[in-house]
Amino acid sequence: MKFKGTKYSAIGLLSLSLLLSFFAGRSFLEMRNPKPIFAGPDVKEVKHLSDYAPVLAGTPEDPRVYVMEGEQKGGTVFILGGTHPNEPAGFLSAVTIVENATLERGRLIVIPRANPSGFTHTQPLEGSPQFFSVKTPKGTRSFRFGSRRTNPIHQWPDPNVYVNKEGQKLAGFEIRNLNRSYPGDKRGYLTEKLAYGIMELIRKEKPQISFDLHESSPEYPVTNAIVAHEKSMELATMAKLNLDLLDIDMKLESSPANLRGISHREWGERTTTNPILLETPNPSQGRLRGETTADLIVEGKDKYYLSAANKGLLFTDYTEKGLPLELRVAQHLQTVEEILSVFSSSNPEKAVSFKKIPDLSKLNEKGLGPFLTGIN
Amino acid sequence: MQIVYRIITIALTILVVRNTVEEEDLSRQAIGALVFIPLLLRSLMIK
Numbered sequence: 001m002k003f004k005g006t007k008y009s010a011i012g013l014l015s016l017s018l019l020l021s022f023f024a025g026r027s028f029l030e031m032r033n034p035k036p037i038f039a040g041p042d043v044k045e046v047k048h049l050s051d052y053a054p055v056l057a058g059t060p061e062d063p064r065v066y067v068m069e070g071e072q073k074g075g076t077v078f079i080l081g082g083t084h085p086n087e088p089a090g091f092l093s094a095v096t097i098v099e100n101a102t103l104e105r106g107r108l109i110v111i112p113r114a115n116p117s118g119f120t121h122t123q124p125l126e127g128s129p130q131f132f133s134v135k136t137p138k139g140t141r142s143f144r145f146g147s148r149r150t151n152p153i154h155q156w157p158d159p160n161v162y163v164n165k166e167g168q169k170l171a172g173f174e175i176r177n178l179n180r181s182y183p184g185d186k187r188g189y190l191t192e193k194l195a196y197g198i199m200e201l202i203r204k205e206k207p208q209i210s211f212d213l214h215e216s217s218p219e220y221p222v223t224n225a226i227v228a229h230e231k232s233m234e235l236a237t238m239a240k241l242n243l244d245l246l247d248i249d250m251k252l253e254s255s256p257a258n259l260r261g262i263s264h265r266e267w268g269e270r271t272t273t274n275p276i277l278l279e280t281p282n283p284s285q286g287r288l289r290g291e292t293t294a295d296l297i298v299e300g301k302d303k304y305y306l307s308a309a310n311k312g313l314l315f316t317d318y319t320e321k322g323l324p325l326e327l328r329v330a331q332h333l334q335t336v337e338e339i340l341s342v343f344s345s346s347n348p349e350k351a352v353s354f355k356k357i358p359d360l361s362k363l364n365e366k367g368l369g370p371f372l373t374g375i376n
Numbered sequence: 377m378q379i380v381y382r383i384i385t386i387a388l389t390i391l392v393v394r395n396t397v398e399e400e401d402l403s404r405q406a407i408g409a410l411v412f413i414p415l416l417l418r419s420l421m422i423k
Contacts, residue, residue: 002401002402002403003401003402003403004400004401004402005399005400005401005402005404005405006400007397009402009405010396010397010398010399010405010408010409011397013396013405013406013408013409014393014396014397014408014409014412016409017409017410017412017413017416018412018416020413021412021413021416021417024413024417025417025420025421028417028421029421153421156378156381
Protein backbone atom coordinates (compact mmCIF):
# COMPACT_ATOMS: atom_id res chain seq x y z
CA MET A 1 0.00 0.00 0.00
CA LYS A 2 1.38 3.36 -1.04
CA PHE A 3 1.04 6.54 1.02
CA LYS A 4 0.95 9.73 -0.92
CA GLY A 5 3.62 12.21 -0.05
CA THR A 6 3.52 15.95 -0.52
CA LYS A 7 6.21 18.62 -0.72
CA TYR A 8 5.54 19.34 2.96
CA SER A 9 6.09 15.70 4.02
CA ALA A 10 9.34 15.63 2.01
CA ILE A 11 10.53 18.85 3.66
CA GLY A 12 9.50 17.44 7.08
CA LEU A 13 11.47 14.22 6.52
CA LEU A 14 14.51 16.09 5.22
CA SER A 15 14.34 18.44 8.23
CA LEU A 16 14.27 15.42 10.54
CA SER A 17 17.36 14.07 8.74
CA LEU A 18 19.02 17.44 9.10
CA LEU A 19 18.36 17.34 12.84
CA LEU A 20 19.76 13.79 13.14
CA SER A 21 22.79 14.87 11.07
CA PHE A 22 23.37 17.77 13.42
CA PHE A 23 23.65 15.49 16.47
CA ALA A 24 25.64 12.83 14.57
CA GLY A 25 27.95 15.51 13.16
CA ARG A 26 28.50 17.03 16.58
CA SER A 27 29.40 13.60 17.94
CA PHE A 28 31.85 13.02 15.06
CA LEU A 29 33.46 16.43 15.52
CA GLU A 30 33.84 15.82 19.26
CA MET A 31 36.18 12.94 18.39
CA ARG A 32 38.48 15.40 16.63
CA ASN A 33 39.15 17.44 19.77
CA PRO A 34 42.28 15.95 21.30
CA LYS A 35 41.98 15.32 25.02
CA PRO A 36 44.68 17.25 26.89
CA ILE A 37 47.89 15.71 28.16
CA PHE A 38 49.48 17.57 31.07
CA ALA A 39 53.22 18.11 31.08
CA GLY A 40 54.71 16.64 34.28
CA PRO A 41 57.55 17.94 36.47
CA ASP A 42 60.44 16.79 34.27
CA VAL A 43 59.03 17.89 30.93
CA LYS A 44 61.45 20.61 29.82
CA GLU A 45 60.09 21.20 26.33
CA VAL A 46 57.01 20.38 24.27
CA LYS A 47 57.68 20.25 20.55
CA HIS A 48 55.92 18.94 17.47
CA LEU A 49 57.09 16.20 15.15
CA SER A 50 57.17 18.84 12.39
CA ASP A 51 60.17 20.36 14.22
CA TYR A 52 62.04 17.25 12.99
CA ALA A 53 60.14 16.83 9.71
CA PRO A 54 58.72 20.17 8.44
CA VAL A 55 56.68 18.31 5.82
CA LEU A 56 54.21 17.45 8.64
CA ALA A 57 53.57 21.07 9.64
CA GLY A 58 49.91 22.01 9.32
CA THR A 59 48.79 18.41 8.63
CA PRO A 60 46.56 16.30 10.94
CA GLU A 61 49.63 14.12 11.60
CA ASP A 62 51.84 16.43 13.64
CA PRO A 63 51.93 14.87 17.13
CA ARG A 64 53.31 16.58 20.21
CA VAL A 65 56.77 15.53 21.39
CA TYR A 66 57.53 15.80 25.13
CA VAL A 67 61.18 16.16 26.05
CA MET A 68 62.03 15.18 29.64
CA GLU A 69 65.41 15.72 31.23
CA GLY A 70 66.96 14.35 34.41
CA GLU A 71 69.21 16.06 36.93
CA GLN A 72 72.33 14.36 35.58
CA LYS A 73 73.49 13.93 32.02
CA GLY A 74 73.21 10.50 30.44
CA GLY A 75 71.79 8.84 27.35
CA THR A 76 68.57 9.42 25.41
CA VAL A 77 65.56 7.11 25.21
CA PHE A 78 62.55 7.46 22.91
CA ILE A 79 59.06 6.21 23.86
CA LEU A 80 56.28 6.06 21.29
CA GLY A 81 52.69 5.45 22.45
CA GLY A 82 49.45 5.63 20.49
CA THR A 83 50.73 4.14 17.23
CA HIS A 84 47.42 2.24 17.30
CA PRO A 85 44.79 4.34 19.12
CA ASN A 86 42.64 1.26 19.81
CA GLU A 87 45.40 -0.10 22.07
CA PRO A 88 44.84 2.12 25.12
CA ALA A 89 47.53 0.75 27.45
CA GLY A 90 50.25 1.74 24.95
CA PHE A 91 48.93 5.30 24.78
CA LEU A 92 48.17 5.63 28.51
CA SER A 93 51.59 4.26 29.53
CA ALA A 94 53.20 7.10 27.58
CA VAL A 95 50.75 9.63 29.11
CA THR A 96 51.50 8.27 32.61
CA ILE A 97 55.23 8.75 32.02
CA VAL A 98 54.83 12.31 30.69
CA GLU A 99 52.57 13.36 33.56
CA ASN A 100 54.32 11.59 36.46
CA ALA A 101 57.81 10.29 35.85
CA THR A 102 60.88 12.08 37.11
CA LEU A 103 64.34 11.27 35.83
CA GLU A 104 67.56 10.83 37.72
CA ARG A 105 69.75 10.63 34.62
CA GLY A 106 69.45 11.18 30.91
CA ARG A 107 66.76 12.39 28.53
CA LEU A 108 63.44 10.86 27.62
CA ILE A 109 61.59 11.84 24.45
CA VAL A 110 57.94 10.76 24.52
CA ILE A 111 55.21 10.90 21.89
CA PRO A 112 51.99 9.65 23.54
CA ARG A 113 49.74 10.12 20.48
CA ALA A 114 51.87 8.86 17.60
CA ASN A 115 49.02 8.83 15.08
CA PRO A 116 46.79 11.81 16.01
CA SER A 117 44.52 11.19 13.02
CA GLY A 118 43.79 7.64 14.26
CA PHE A 119 42.44 9.21 17.47
CA THR A 120 39.82 11.21 15.51
CA HIS A 121 37.65 8.25 14.46
CA THR A 122 36.70 4.74 15.48
CA GLN A 123 37.22 1.67 13.36
CA PRO A 124 34.20 0.85 11.16
CA LEU A 125 32.22 -2.29 12.06
CA GLU A 126 33.94 -2.72 15.45
CA GLY A 127 31.17 -1.13 17.55
CA SER A 128 33.80 0.58 19.71
CA PRO A 129 32.87 3.35 22.13
CA GLN A 130 34.20 6.79 21.30
CA PHE A 131 35.51 7.42 24.81
CA PHE A 132 36.48 5.59 27.98
CA SER A 133 36.99 7.03 31.45
CA VAL A 134 39.39 6.52 34.31
CA LYS A 135 38.32 7.46 37.84
CA THR A 136 40.85 9.72 39.54
CA PRO A 137 40.84 11.31 43.01
CA LYS A 138 39.91 14.61 41.33
CA GLY A 139 37.05 13.24 39.24
CA THR A 140 36.59 11.22 36.10
CA ARG A 141 38.98 11.75 33.21
CA SER A 142 37.95 10.74 29.75
CA PHE A 143 40.17 9.51 26.90
CA ARG A 144 39.57 8.74 23.25
CA PHE A 145 39.40 5.17 22.00
CA GLY A 146 40.47 5.49 18.39
CA SER A 147 41.20 3.39 15.36
CA ARG A 148 44.22 1.34 14.38
CA ARG A 149 44.53 3.40 11.22
CA THR A 150 44.67 7.00 10.00
CA ASN A 151 41.23 8.57 9.49
CA PRO A 152 40.13 8.11 5.85
CA ILE A 153 38.96 11.73 5.99
CA HIS A 154 42.65 12.62 6.15
CA GLN A 155 43.97 9.97 3.76
CA TRP A 156 41.73 8.49 1.12
CA PRO A 157 41.15 6.39 -0.98
CA ASP A 158 43.07 3.20 -0.15
CA PRO A 159 44.62 1.17 -2.96
CA ASN A 160 43.66 -2.51 -3.42
CA VAL A 161 47.16 -3.58 -2.42
CA TYR A 162 49.65 -1.53 -0.45
CA VAL A 163 53.28 -2.15 -1.37
CA ASN A 164 55.31 -0.29 1.23
CA LYS A 165 58.73 1.29 0.70
CA GLU A 166 60.41 -1.99 1.59
CA GLY A 167 58.38 -3.90 -1.01
CA GLN A 168 56.15 -5.67 1.54
CA LYS A 169 52.74 -6.42 -0.02
CA LEU A 170 49.87 -5.71 2.35
CA ALA A 171 46.09 -5.27 2.23
CA GLY A 172 45.18 -1.86 0.81
CA PHE A 173 43.89 -0.40 4.09
CA GLU A 174 47.30 -0.98 5.70
CA ILE A 175 48.45 2.13 3.81
CA ARG A 176 46.88 3.96 6.78
CA ASN A 177 48.65 1.81 9.41
CA LEU A 178 51.64 3.68 10.85
CA ASN A 179 53.28 0.44 11.94
CA ARG A 180 53.37 -0.88 8.37
CA SER A 181 54.67 2.35 6.83
CA TYR A 182 58.26 2.60 8.11
CA PRO A 183 60.71 3.91 7.06
CA GLY A 184 58.13 6.27 5.60
CA ASP A 185 58.40 8.65 2.71
CA LYS A 186 58.74 12.42 2.76
CA ARG A 187 56.70 12.62 -0.47
CA GLY A 188 54.38 9.68 0.19
CA TYR A 189 50.90 9.30 1.65
CA LEU A 190 50.15 11.13 4.90
CA THR A 191 50.83 8.07 7.10
CA GLU A 192 54.12 7.50 5.28
CA LYS A 193 55.06 11.12 5.95
CA LEU A 194 54.29 10.53 9.64
CA ALA A 195 56.51 7.42 9.66
CA TYR A 196 59.24 9.47 7.96
CA GLY A 197 58.86 12.13 10.69
CA ILE A 198 59.36 9.53 13.43
CA MET A 199 62.44 8.17 11.63
CA GLU A 200 63.78 11.74 11.40
CA LEU A 201 63.31 12.20 15.14
CA ILE A 202 65.25 8.99 15.82
CA ARG A 203 67.98 9.97 13.34
CA LYS A 204 68.37 13.45 14.85
CA GLU A 205 68.03 12.66 18.57
CA LYS A 206 70.00 9.38 18.33
CA PRO A 207 68.28 7.61 21.25
CA GLN A 208 70.12 4.53 22.50
CA ILE A 209 66.81 2.68 22.97
CA SER A 210 63.44 3.28 21.28
CA PHE A 211 60.20 1.76 22.55
CA ASP A 212 56.97 1.33 20.58
CA LEU A 213 54.13 0.55 23.03
CA HIS A 214 51.30 -1.64 21.74
CA GLU A 215 48.55 -4.03 22.71
CA SER A 216 47.26 -7.13 20.95
CA SER A 217 44.35 -9.55 21.12
CA PRO A 218 44.57 -12.14 23.93
CA GLU A 219 44.17 -14.91 21.32
CA TYR A 220 47.10 -13.60 19.26
CA PRO A 221 50.38 -15.45 19.95
CA VAL A 222 52.42 -12.22 20.16
CA THR A 223 50.91 -10.88 23.35
CA ASN A 224 52.58 -10.35 26.73
CA ALA A 225 55.64 -9.92 24.59
CA ILE A 226 58.85 -7.99 24.08
CA VAL A 227 59.56 -7.93 20.35
CA ALA A 228 63.23 -7.18 19.80
CA HIS A 229 65.43 -6.51 16.80
CA GLU A 230 68.70 -8.52 16.79
CA LYS A 231 70.48 -5.40 18.10
CA SER A 232 68.21 -5.25 21.16
CA MET A 233 67.93 -8.98 21.83
CA GLU A 234 70.57 -9.22 24.55
CA LEU A 235 69.07 -6.26 26.38
CA ALA A 236 65.56 -7.70 26.07
CA THR A 237 66.71 -11.13 27.26
CA MET A 238 68.28 -9.74 30.43
CA ALA A 239 65.19 -7.61 31.14
CA LYS A 240 62.92 -10.63 30.56
CA LEU A 241 64.83 -12.58 33.24
CA ASN A 242 64.35 -9.69 35.68
CA LEU A 243 60.64 -9.53 34.82
CA ASP A 244 60.34 -13.28 35.49
CA LEU A 245 61.59 -12.64 39.02
CA LEU A 246 58.80 -10.07 39.44
CA ASP A 247 56.24 -12.60 38.14
CA ILE A 248 55.55 -10.50 35.05
CA ASP A 249 54.98 -12.77 32.11
CA MET A 250 56.62 -11.18 29.06
CA LYS A 251 57.67 -13.55 26.29
CA LEU A 252 60.62 -12.77 24.09
CA GLU A 253 59.90 -12.50 20.36
CA SER A 254 62.42 -11.97 17.64
CA SER A 255 61.58 -9.28 15.08
CA PRO A 256 61.02 -11.22 11.82
CA ALA A 257 63.65 -10.13 9.30
CA ASN A 258 61.30 -10.58 6.33
CA LEU A 259 58.35 -8.61 7.75
CA ARG A 260 59.12 -5.11 6.58
CA GLY A 261 57.64 -1.74 7.40
CA ILE A 262 57.32 -2.33 11.16
CA SER A 263 59.00 -0.18 13.81
CA HIS A 264 61.07 -2.93 15.47
CA ARG A 265 62.56 -3.83 12.06
CA GLU A 266 63.01 -0.50 10.25
CA TRP A 267 64.17 1.56 13.27
CA GLY A 268 66.86 -1.05 13.82
CA GLU A 269 67.88 -1.31 10.16
CA ARG A 270 68.10 2.39 9.41
CA THR A 271 69.14 4.12 12.64
CA THR A 272 71.58 3.59 15.47
CA THR A 273 68.82 2.95 18.02
CA ASN A 274 67.99 -0.37 19.70
CA PRO A 275 64.27 -0.89 18.95
CA ILE A 276 61.89 -2.67 21.31
CA LEU A 277 58.15 -3.18 20.80
CA LEU A 278 55.97 -4.18 23.74
CA GLU A 279 52.60 -5.97 23.57
CA THR A 280 50.08 -6.42 26.38
CA PRO A 281 46.77 -8.29 26.00
CA ASN A 282 43.74 -6.10 25.23
CA PRO A 283 40.32 -7.82 25.26
CA SER A 284 38.64 -4.74 23.72
CA GLN A 285 40.38 -5.30 20.40
CA GLY A 286 40.24 -9.11 20.19
CA ARG A 287 37.93 -10.95 17.81
CA LEU A 288 36.45 -13.21 20.50
CA ARG A 289 34.99 -10.37 22.57
CA GLY A 290 31.32 -9.70 23.19
CA GLU A 291 29.87 -6.20 23.42
CA THR A 292 32.62 -3.56 23.17
CA THR A 293 31.95 -1.15 25.99
CA ALA A 294 33.97 1.50 27.80
CA ASP A 295 34.00 -0.85 30.83
CA LEU A 296 35.56 -3.61 28.73
CA ILE A 297 38.37 -1.22 27.77
CA VAL A 298 39.04 -0.28 31.40
CA GLU A 299 38.29 -3.51 33.27
CA GLY A 300 39.03 -6.04 30.52
CA LYS A 301 36.26 -8.38 31.71
CA ASP A 302 34.50 -10.43 29.04
CA LYS A 303 32.64 -13.71 29.51
CA TYR A 304 33.59 -14.97 26.03
CA TYR A 305 37.27 -14.47 26.78
CA LEU A 306 36.80 -16.31 30.07
CA SER A 307 35.22 -19.19 28.20
CA ALA A 308 38.08 -19.16 25.64
CA ALA A 309 40.62 -19.13 28.48
CA ASN A 310 38.93 -22.13 30.11
CA LYS A 311 39.31 -23.97 26.79
CA GLY A 312 43.02 -23.06 26.63
CA LEU A 313 42.61 -20.88 23.54
CA LEU A 314 44.37 -17.74 24.81
CA PHE A 315 48.03 -16.80 24.92
CA THR A 316 47.68 -15.06 28.29
CA ASP A 317 46.31 -15.89 31.72
CA TYR A 318 42.69 -14.79 31.99
CA THR A 319 40.41 -15.11 35.03
CA GLU A 320 37.14 -13.57 36.30
CA LYS A 321 39.23 -10.55 37.31
CA GLY A 322 39.72 -9.71 33.62
CA LEU A 323 42.72 -7.78 32.33
CA PRO A 324 42.35 -4.28 33.81
CA LEU A 325 43.96 -1.32 32.10
CA GLU A 326 46.04 -0.47 35.17
CA LEU A 327 47.63 -3.92 35.07
CA ARG A 328 48.45 -3.58 31.38
CA VAL A 329 49.92 -0.09 31.91
CA ALA A 330 51.93 -1.44 34.87
CA GLN A 331 53.25 -4.23 32.66
CA HIS A 332 54.44 -1.68 30.07
CA LEU A 333 56.01 0.65 32.62
CA GLN A 334 57.76 -2.10 34.57
CA THR A 335 59.16 -3.55 31.34
CA VAL A 336 60.45 -0.13 30.24
CA GLU A 337 62.01 0.35 33.67
CA GLU A 338 63.71 -3.07 33.63
CA ILE A 339 65.11 -2.56 30.12
CA LEU A 340 66.48 0.86 31.07
CA SER A 341 67.94 -0.59 34.24
CA VAL A 342 69.76 -3.36 32.32
CA PHE A 343 71.00 -0.87 29.71
CA SER A 344 72.13 1.68 32.30
CA SER A 345 74.09 -0.84 34.35
CA SER A 346 76.14 -1.90 31.31
CA ASN A 347 76.38 1.63 29.81
CA PRO A 348 76.79 3.93 32.82
CA GLU A 349 77.91 6.90 30.70
CA LYS A 350 74.70 6.65 28.63
CA ALA A 351 72.43 5.74 31.54
CA VAL A 352 68.78 6.78 31.61
CA SER A 353 67.15 6.11 34.94
CA PHE A 354 63.93 7.08 36.65
CA LYS A 355 63.81 8.73 40.02
CA LYS A 356 60.10 8.11 40.21
CA ILE A 357 57.76 6.17 37.93
CA PRO A 358 54.41 4.52 38.70
CA ASP A 359 55.57 0.92 38.45
CA LEU A 360 53.82 -2.38 39.09
CA SER A 361 53.72 -2.17 42.89
CA LYS A 362 52.40 1.43 42.91
CA LEU A 363 49.78 0.76 40.24
CA ASN A 364 48.70 -2.44 42.01
CA GLU A 365 48.37 -0.56 45.27
CA LYS A 366 46.72 2.66 44.05
CA GLY A 367 45.32 1.89 40.57
CA LEU A 368 45.81 4.15 37.55
CA GLY A 369 43.58 7.05 38.67
CA PRO A 370 45.98 8.78 41.10
CA PHE A 371 48.52 9.06 38.28
CA LEU A 372 46.10 10.71 35.87
CA THR A 373 44.78 13.53 38.02
CA GLY A 374 44.68 16.18 35.28
CA ILE A 375 40.96 16.67 34.55
CA ASN A 376 39.39 17.65 31.25
CA MET B 377 41.75 15.00 -4.84
CA GLN B 378 39.67 15.54 -1.70
CA ILE B 379 38.10 18.65 -3.25
CA VAL B 380 36.86 16.51 -6.16
CA TYR B 381 35.18 14.11 -3.70
CA ARG B 382 33.66 17.06 -1.86
CA ILE B 383 32.20 18.53 -5.06
CA ILE B 384 30.80 15.12 -6.12
CA THR B 385 29.26 14.55 -2.67
CA ILE B 386 27.70 18.02 -2.53
CA ALA B 387 26.28 17.53 -6.05
CA LEU B 388 24.79 14.16 -5.01
CA THR B 389 23.33 15.75 -1.86
CA ILE B 390 21.61 18.47 -3.92
CA LEU B 391 20.30 15.80 -6.33
CA VAL B 392 18.90 13.68 -3.47
CA VAL B 393 17.19 16.71 -1.86
CA ARG B 394 15.67 17.79 -5.18
CA ASN B 395 14.40 14.30 -6.02
CA THR B 396 13.03 13.80 -2.50
CA VAL B 397 11.01 17.04 -2.68
CA GLU B 398 9.66 16.11 -6.13
CA GLU B 399 8.83 12.51 -5.13
CA GLU B 400 5.12 11.80 -4.56
CA ASP B 401 5.46 8.43 -2.76
CA LEU B 402 5.95 8.88 1.01
CA SER B 403 8.08 5.73 1.47
CA ARG B 404 10.44 6.86 -1.32
CA GLN B 405 10.61 10.30 0.29
CA ALA B 406 11.66 8.57 3.53
CA ILE B 407 14.41 6.66 1.67
CA GLY B 408 15.58 9.97 0.15
CA ALA B 409 15.71 11.53 3.63
CA LEU B 410 17.75 8.58 4.94
CA VAL B 411 20.23 8.79 2.04
CA PHE B 412 20.50 12.52 2.74
CA ILE B 413 22.07 11.93 6.21
CA PRO B 414 25.38 10.24 5.20
CA LEU B 415 25.70 12.46 2.13
CA LEU B 416 25.27 15.59 4.19
CA LEU B 417 27.75 14.40 6.82
CA ARG B 418 30.24 13.43 4.15
CA SER B 419 29.81 16.79 2.35
CA LEU B 420 30.42 18.76 5.51
CA MET B 421 33.14 16.66 7.13
CA ILE B 422 35.38 15.57 4.26
CA LYS B 423 38.70 17.39 4.21
